[in-house]
Amino acid sequence: MALVRYPSAMRRLINELSKLPTVGEKSATRLAYHLVNGDERDAMLLSESIKDCQEQIFLCSRCFFLADEKLCELCQDKNRDSARICVVEKPADVIAIEKSGGFAGEYHVLHGLWSPLQGKDPTETKLPELLERIKKASAGSSPVEEVVIATGTTVEGDATALYIGNAVAESGVKASRIAQGLPKGGELEFADEVTLTHALRGRRAL
Amino acid sequence: MALVRYPSAMRRLINELSKLPTVGEKSATRLAYHLVNGDERDAMLLSESIKDCQEQIFLCSRCFFLADEKLCELCQDKNRDSARICVVEKPADVIAIEKSGGFAGEYHVLHGLWSPLQGKDPTETKLPELLERIKKASAGSSPVEEVVIATGTTVEGDATALYIGNAVAESGVKASRIAQGLPKGGELEFADEVTLTHALRGRRAL
Numbered sequence: 001m002a003l004v005r006y007p008s009a010m011r012r013l014i015n016e017l018s019k020l021p022t023v024g025e026k027s028a029t030r031l032a033y034h035l036v037n038g039d040e041r042d043a044m045l046l047s048e049s050i051k052d053c054q055e056q057i058f059l060c061s062r063c064f065f066l067a068d069e070k071l072c073e074l075c076q077d078k079n080r081d082s083a084r085i086c087v088v089e090k091p092a093d094v095i096a097i098e099k100s101g102g103f104a105g106e107y108h109v110l111h112g113l114w115s116p117l118q119g120k121d122p123t124e125t126k127l128p129e130l131l132e133r134i135k136k137a138s139a140g141s142s143p144v145e146e147v148v149i150a151t152g153t154t155v156e157g158d159a160t161a162l163y164i165g166n167a168v169a170e171s172g173v174k175a176s177r178i179a180q181g182l183p184k185g186g187e188l189e190f191a192d193e194v195t196l197t198h199a200l201r202g203r204r205a206l
Numbered sequence: 207m208a209l210v211r212y213p214s215a216m217r218r219l220i221n222e223l224s225k226l227p228t229v230g231e232k233s234a235t236r237l238a239y240h241l242v243n244g245d246e247r248d249a250m251l252l253s254e255s256i257k258d259c260q261e262q263i264f265l266c267s268r269c270f271f272l273a274d275e276k277l278c279e280l281c282q283d284k285n286r287d288s289a290r291i292c293v294v295e296k297p298a299d300v301i302a303i304e305k306s307g308g309f310a311g312e313y314h315v316l317h318g319l320w321s322p323l324q325g326k327d328p329t330e331t332k333l334p335e336l337l338e339r340i341k342k343a344s345a346g347s348s349p350v351e352e353v354v355i356a357t358g359t360t361v362e363g364d365a366t367a368l369y370i371g372n373a374v375a376e377s378g379v380k381a382s383r384i385a386q387g388l389p390k391g392g393e394l395e396f397a398d399e400v401t402l403t404h405a406l407r408g409r410r411a412l
Contacts, residue, residue: 005301006297006301007272007273007274007278008274009258009262010272012251013252013258015255016252016255017252019248020240020252021237029298030228031226031229033297034227035226035260036260036263040260042222042225043260044256045222046226046256047256050252050253051253052219053238053242054241057242065211066212066216066242068214068215073211074211090239094211095211
């Protein structure tokens with residue numbers, strides 16, 4: 001391999017960068033070159049912030065979103081509606097929903113989906129912790145009234161939603177699933193059949 | 207911005223990652239999430255290798271390729287033909303040519319091209335150092351016989367090649383430019399006119 005021509009520190013950097021998702025050897029080389037040849041301060045800041053994240057970031061003990069204290073910023077917020085819990089697959093989904101401004105309740109991050117093909121059971125996600133959380137809340141003064149399941153509309157997302165819906169119903173709490181239908185700006189002509197079926201089935205009175 | 211929901215260390219990491227070329231906020235968030243949630247050892251190795259590169263990598267004092275000593279690995283190699291210097295824009299181009307195995311001489315990395323549109327003069331590249339290097343070699347026991355200009359075939363690459371060709375010719379050394387023509391696997395039907403003109407003009411006896 002001609003990469004051997006690079007100094008060893010550069011080769012190690014290229015190697016570490018190629019471990020990142022969506023980064024192949026070519027991108028890794030370009031990024032490494034930028035880090036070596038670009039602004040020295042930026043490179044050091046990046047190095048330090050990776051280290052800081054490793055040392056300072058944990059999962060929130062309640063909702064499993066990212067946190068730098070025992071509870072995340074959302075769980076510390078007393079103004080959120082604790083009667084409603086929105087269940088999502090990963091932390092970035094929380095940010096997406098927060099950006100929409102359409103939800104004022106609390107979250108629960110599963111960190112995974114039910115994926116039989118990858119041999120991943122629903123109990124390997126944070127689902128047991130969700131059920132425990134609901135049980136605890138019911139015993140206390142602020143019971144959970146609704147669990148809004150906001151997993152994606154992939155096969156795994158749908159299966160997980162169904163599974164969680166059943167589990168939640170067993171604890172006597174209402175479960176709902178975010179609507180499926182035409183996205184904003186969607187044209188009927190180009191919509192796929194599954195989306196159209198969902199849009200029709202989910203129609204609402206005007 | 208809803209990103210404010212992330213812990214501050216995470217936000218700093220996303221911010222630093224978005225400064226990398228071709229990485230926008232979405233990719234930066236995905237990469238940051240991977241670094242926080244993935245293998246802890248990998249994240250620390252990446253952090254350290256960025257720091258190591260900043261501390262250990264410089265430009266070779268002779269050819270301006272990347273080096274961790276005064277001279278890069280290529281300039282230290284006594285088996286290279288010092289009568290031939292291949293001029294390229296950036297370090298990655300050296301690797302590309304080394305991979306091809308088609309060149310056994312030495313290199314000179316310009317770290318830039320003549321780009322009037324970006325207000326970049328040829329003298330802002332390492333061209334003055336190339337001319338100095340040729341002059342010194344001519345005065346010594348191993349003069350340079352040929353400068354192979356291997357800049358890209360973009361407007362800037364062509365302009366720089368022409369400029370360097372003239373400057374090198376003035377010092378009495380032969381300058382050549384890598385061939386332009388059909389790439390391997392290329393079909394006549396789909397080749398652009400400029401490429402075809404170059405391919406025809408550069409035809410060689412069989």
